[in-house]
Amino acid sequence: MSGDLYRLAMTVLHPGFEGTSAPDWLRRALGEGLGGVVLFARNAIGADLVRQLRAENPDVVVAIDEEGGTVTRLEVADGSSFPGNRALGVVDDVRLTEQVGRQIGRMLADLDITLDYAPSADVNADPANPVIGVRSFGPAAELVARHTAAYVEGVQGAGVAACAKHFPGHGDTVTDSHLALPTVHATREVLQERDLPPFRAAIEAGVRSIMSGHLLVPALDPAVPATLSRTVMTELLRGELGFDGMLVTDAIEMRAVAAMAPPGEIAVRALAAGVDAVCVGLSDEHGLREIAEAIVAAVREGRLAEERLAEAAARVRALSTWYAAQSELRAKAHGDLDEGVGLDAARRALTTTGDGRLTSAPLVVEVNTRLNKAIDADTPTGVATALTALLPGTARVRLEQGGELPAFGERPVVLVVHDAARHPQVRDTVARALAARPDAFVVDTGVPATPEGGTHVHTHGISRVSAQAAAEWMTR
Structure with a gap:
């Protein structure tokens, strides 16, 4: 097996892990070029843990879901210090949203975390939505778009990369993609007017990353979920919307895609569609290496172009390079937390x-x-x-x-x-x-x-x- 090819495959994989310290298998993988690690509440996240990861690979993309409100990994025991997107949309003060995003960014900067899987840029068009709901800024495209941009500017203004999710929009669904494959039954015209404006706003605000949604959107591609669709990931997001940052999957063990094929095959199809980083919410050494080997095999079999894999790895490295370049910005913001911002937002909401x-x-x-x-x-x-x-x-x-x-x-x-x-x-x-x-x-x-x-x-x-x-x- 080509060492260079295997290293490229490892660069695009971003697994989570069990435990409160970096296990030996994860340390070995980081030494072999593993490009990213995703942290969850189960990891009891702290600066010492992040230092363990960076000791093996200083350029690793350390990612976390810290949306504020209902989805927090850092403050799960007592609840978030920030009220979340729906509350911010109710207040509808973009300056406040930017301040909340900046405070969350500063929390992550103090821990040396590279990437926040936030904000949710989904327009919660269906009030029966079981997975987005209050994670969305609201049910109107213009509202969600302006607050998405403000949140991105806040997080990235603290020197941490933001990630708008779940492209092309998870708001008009009645199925939780953790459990099954949701279908968005909207015309292309409705998608353009309702679901895409927040992502356009995020891109205009300079968002460094976008996360794909495991969604079947027949108006865009009737055959495969968005994560696995070149039409959606490359032609629409890259071509029409002009996004050139790091495109990451939602976790591939979610049943929306996991029911279709083994993890290695899902990773290959996502990369071929135009994704750059493959999020594996929970992995072990055997599972991680199986996925990497499947990617290498797909390149050798001609099912995945080596140039596409190299491009994906380059975008992962580019995100890490951007983060490194923000070190002075993060140093200026160190410890500059205003604990009153979140409570003020909650009271106003x-x-x-x-x-x-x-x-x-x-x-x-x-x-x-x-x-x-x-x-x-x-x-x-x-x-x-x-x-x-x-x-x-x-x-x-x-x-x-x-x-x-x-x-x-x-x-x-x-x-x-x-x-x-x-x-x-x-x-x-x-x-x-x-x-x-x-x-x-x-x-x-x-x-x-x-x-x-x-x-x-x-x-x-x-x-x-x-x-x-x-x-x-x-x-x-």
Whole structure:
């Protein structure tokens, strides 16, 4: 096997791993030219871990999903210090969005992380969307476009690369691509007017990376998902939109593509379509080498042009070079975090109906709905914690799906729900609770339903600061 060819193959692979320190197999791979590593909450991310990675390959692209709001890897235990995209879209102040992006960029810069898989540039056109929802700035193309550009400018203004996702737009789907292949049933004209403007805005803002979505978009390519489509990745994104940065796949173990072929074959097809980096959310030495060997074999068999593989590797290296060139910018921003920005954004994003006020410790009933796989399962809504800080003695009950409401007693009641707009069962639970206690509070941390009765507080996202803002308002 050609060492040069194998090194090119390793350069375009960006795996995740288990554990809180770099395993031996990952260190060996980095020494052999592995181009990137993706970090998750399970890795207990800190500066020491990133130093371990860079000790083996100083140029490695270290990537992370740090969107703020519901998707955080750095603050999963207590919730994000920033309210997330939907909340920022509700406020609709692009200067605030840029400030939030810059603060997140500074957090990552302090850890020496190269690339943030954010922002979500998806237009959440379908309120029943199970995987985007509050991760989107909203349901309107112009709104999402201007905030996407502001977020990109903020993150990259801190010297960290941003990544707009999930091209060509995951907002008009009712299927979670972690579980199956979603189809976007929109005409090319609708895609041009609704889904593509945020990506155009990101490109105009100089975004260094774009992530493909595992989506079947028949108006663009009826045969294969966007990640594997040369029509979408090369002709549309490169040719028509003019993007020349690093194009990375969403994780290839997601069922939307994993059900089609083995990981090595998916990687080969994605590279042939025009992708530069292949994200493997979780891997081990055997799996990583199998994918690299499949890429090498495809080149030798003539199914993947060596020039295409070399071009992809060059774009990965170009991103690393750009990051290295921002070192002075990152040094100037070191430690320059304004913790008030996120809380200010969360307070401004609150929308409320009713005039109830808590004056004594309540019973908080969390109506559990399954969060999508992009969100770490243990990310708390934080509402009970925030209320306890203000009203000691606050009690918390977690209601599993289909479970019966507890006896409320005489104390105030706060129901915490998520995405009531797309969960009839949740709306039914809220209605039953309000029938029993018309004075109850309903806090929705997702895309809310139309308020009916009681006092409603909509945070438009899950985060520590969103919970604090809600608790402050209820106890005002």
